Amino acid sequence: QVQLVESGGGLVQPGGSLRFSCAASGFTSGYYAIGWFRQVPGKEREGVSYIRSSGRNPWYADSVKGRFTISRGNAKNTVFLQMDNLKPEDTAVYYCAAKSTYGPSTQAYDYDHWGQGTQVTVSS
Numbered sequence: 001q002v003q004l005v006e007s008g009g010g011l012v013q014p015g016g017s018l019r020f021s022c023a024a025s026g027f028t029s030g031y032y033a034i035g036w037f038r039q040v041p042g043k044e045r046e047g048v049s050y051i052r053s054s055g056r057n058p059w060y061a062d063s064v065k066g067r068f069t070i071s072r073g074n075a076k077n078t079v080f081l082q083m084d085n086l087k088p089e090d091t092a093v094y095y096c097a098a099k100s101t102y103g104p105s106t107q108a109y110d111y112d113h114w115g116q117g118t119q120v121t122v123s124s
Contacts, residue, residue, distance in 0.1 A: 002026040002113040004034075006096050009118035012086055016122070020081040022096030022115055027077070033099045034079045036070065037108055038092035038120075045095070047106035051079060059106065064090075086122045093117045 008020035022034060035050030049070040051058045058070045069082040079096065095118075097111035105111070 002098065004096050004098060004113055004115035006094070006115040006118050008081075009094060009120045011121045011123065013124050014087060014122055016086050017082070017084045018086065018120060019083070020094060020096070020118065021073075022079045022081075024077040024079070024096075024098055024113075027098075027100075029100075031098045031100055032102050033104065035097050035099065035106075035111060036081050037095045037097060037111075038090075039095070039117075040092045045108040047108070048094070049081060050099075050104070050106065052104070059104065061106070083120075086120075088122045091120060091122050093119050 003025050005023045012018050031053055033050045033052045036048040037045045038048050039045040048064055049060045049068055051070045053076055055072050067085045071080045096115040098113040099111045
């Protein structure tokens with residue numbers, strides 16, 4: 001059974017930093033990509049970033065490019081999201097998700113497995 005366990009998140013002032021980790025387990029044949037999504041009440045879940053299991057060509061949403069960095073741990077099943085220069089509009093519940101099938105995607109419906117979600121609040 002695939003499990004994704006997130007840690008990190010919390011309350012931070014504008015301009016501050018937070019770091020998420022996502023530990024994935026239970027894959028029998030690996031995964032194609034692990035991504036981070038976020039959602040605010042009344043809006044659809046939006047893609048923030050993803051990284052392929054190969055580690056090549058990570059993707060970032062325009063709204064976070066230059067501020068967020070996605071990376072893998074030495075164990076490929078751990079993925080980190082470093083979030084710097086946070087803004088109030090980054091406030092959301094953040095989810096990590098795994099895509100088992102081949103092909104890059106920024107759409108939530110293409111991801112098979114999801115973490116529990118973690119609140120990030122950016123406020124002074």
